[in-house]
Amino acid sequence: MGEGKPIKLQMKDISIEFPGVKALKNVDFMTMTGTSHALIGANGAGKSTLMKVLSGAYGHYTGEIYIDDEPVQIRNPKDAKDLGIQIVYQEVDTALVPYLTVGENIMLDYSVNDMGKKQVVSWGYIHKRSKEILDKMNVKVPSKKLVSELTLAEKQMVLIARAISKTCRFLILDEPTAPLSHSETEELFRIVRDLKQEHVGVIFISHRLPELFEICDDITVMRDGEFVVNESMREINQNQVVEYMLGRKLGDQFPQMDIQKGETIFEIRNFSDGEKVHDINIHAKRGEIIGIAGLVGAGKTELCKALFGLGRANSGDIILHGKKLRLRSPHDAVKQGIALVPEERRKEGILVGESVATNLTAVNLKKFSRMNLFLNFKKEKEAAREIIQNLGIKTPGENVRLQNLSGGNQQKVAIGKWLMTEAEVYIFDEPTKGVDVGAKKDIFELIFQLAQRGKCIIYASCELSEMMGITDRMYVLYDGMIAKELQTSETNEEEILFYSTGGK
Known part of the structure; x- marks a missing residue:
């Protein structure tokens, strides 16, 4: 863990470029051990890139990093770890070994680095030490359980345990609460408070402003790869943070549109996936936005995937325009006019x-091919440029690799690719996860435009405010079953939460 007296961490004039993208421009950042520091900005602001510089993932930056006013070199992850800087990335599965x-995952650094030329692994020490760390965090996960059997929340706790298994002065958490339920988030916050007591500095990257105001002491805001402001949480409010992030006032987040509803075109009758969801009955009209509400683990994602042909032993009926569909694969679903943003x-x-x-063109290649054999690259690029412009995707050009775009712009691409297919039913599963307030508004407007065109929208989310702001009707899922059907105009967040937690 961290040491007793406060330690100052400073980054000065940090700049970095990728092919076609100047991600950071002379950014300054400062924090201390024993505090929790929010790092926030719109998608593409550079906050994750800045923390990847600090954690050694990107070594080709310019600028200086200081610990207690002493210059340090961080050009790879080992440099960062040797200085006590650890990071837990948003995509937890990419950082763990599932088998x-x-x-073994918690003590991975010990197994790889600390054993040196030893030929014998001390399995007893590995499991004893990892159990001590988990017990200290009050995490009830068996040390000998396979990582592949864990929930997303448990995987995240394993990564935090790995981070603090060695000397940890600064712990970076990238969108840590995105996959967590309310109770799991509270447990994470308890661990963060304990780490602060042990003189660890925690850096929070998040888009969930209420959570940041609950857990963080200070905040740094970035915009377009540049530093904007560093403030104490006591000296700033949520509206000011949003204005700093966007460089303007946000206005109404949810579009105000009067959309005419047509006839019922999509029905799900007595549907089960053979595992998680059971006896689902849903209907949706043309131009209607249907919500699938529920807490993490309620079965929302499983239902969305099953409706897209990803279930194994589906039973019941999926009906579109009065015709029963047989969906054995996503290919079948796309052919029948169903799209999924996972x-x-x-x-x-x-x-x-x-x-x-x-x-952007992957799901509709026929549209850009001659005789289904040769791809018309010019036509493909013209169509891509049109969607980039219509959705406001921040990219230097259509040829830039998607991995060089921010999370929110990647999400716009994930949605935009379906706009060329003219699907009838659009299924959105947590589409604003890890997306900033500005990009959220763009996504909401896109969904309303699809509904205006007479498309049927299924919108699954555990964000109650989004359920209230965007849907016409909703079905609340609890333990894989529909607990209640609600008219959005006649309900509130308290009632949704009541049924989401098993209320009857």
Whole structure:
């Protein structure tokens, strides 16, 4: 853990470029051990990039880093770890080895680095030490359980345990609460408060402003790769933070549109996926936005995937325009006019190593091919440029690799690729997860425009304010079943939460 007296960390004049993208421009950042510091900005502001510089993931930056006014060199992850700087990334699955146990993952640095030329692994020490760390965090996960069997929240706790298994002065948490339920978030905050007591400095990257005001002492705001302001949380409010992030006032987040509803075009009858969701009955009209509400683990994602042909043993009926659909794969779903924007966009919704243009046109290649054999690259790029402009995707061009774009702009691409398909039913699973307030507004406007065009929208989210702001009707899921159908205009967040937690 960190040491007793406060330690100051400073980053000065940090700049970094990627092909076609100047991600950071002379950024300053300062924090102390024993405090929690919010780092916030719109998608593409550079906050994750700045923390990747600090954690050694990007070594080609210019500028200086100081610890207690002494210059330090951080050009790779080992440099950062040796200085007591640890990071827990948003995409937890990419940082864990699924076929190893919890204990082996926590002690991974020990196994790889500290054993040196030892030929014998002390499994007893690995599991004893990892259990001590988990007990100290009050995390009830068996050390010998496989990581592949854990929930997202448990995986995140394992990564935090790994980070503090060695000397940790500064712990960076990138969107740590995005996959967590309310109770899991409270547990994470308890751990953060304990770490502060042990003189660890915690840096929070998040878009959830109420949480930041609850847990953080200071805040740094970035915009367009530049430093904007550093303030004490006591000296600033949420509206000011949003204005600093966007460089303007936000206005109404949810569009105000009067959308005419048509006939019922989509029905789900007595539907089960054979595992998580059971006996689901839903109907949706043309131009209607239907909400699927519920807490983390209620079965929202499983339902969305099953409706997209990803279930194994589906039973019941999926009916579109009066015709029963047989969906054995996502290919079948796309052919029948169903589109899905998945929760885990980097794993399931986009091709991060490919260009923006390739991603935007991937689901409708026929439209850009001659005789279904030769791709018309000029036509493909023209279509991609049109969607980039219409959705306000921040990218230097359509040929830039998607991995070089921010999370919010990647999400716009994940949505934008479906606009060329003319699907009938659009399923959105947590589409604003890890997205800033400005990009959220763009996504909401896009969804309303689809509804205006007579599309049927299914919107799954655990964000109650979004349920109230964007849907016409909603179904509340609890333990894989529909607990209640609610008219949005006649309900409130308290009632949604009541049914989400098993109320009857």
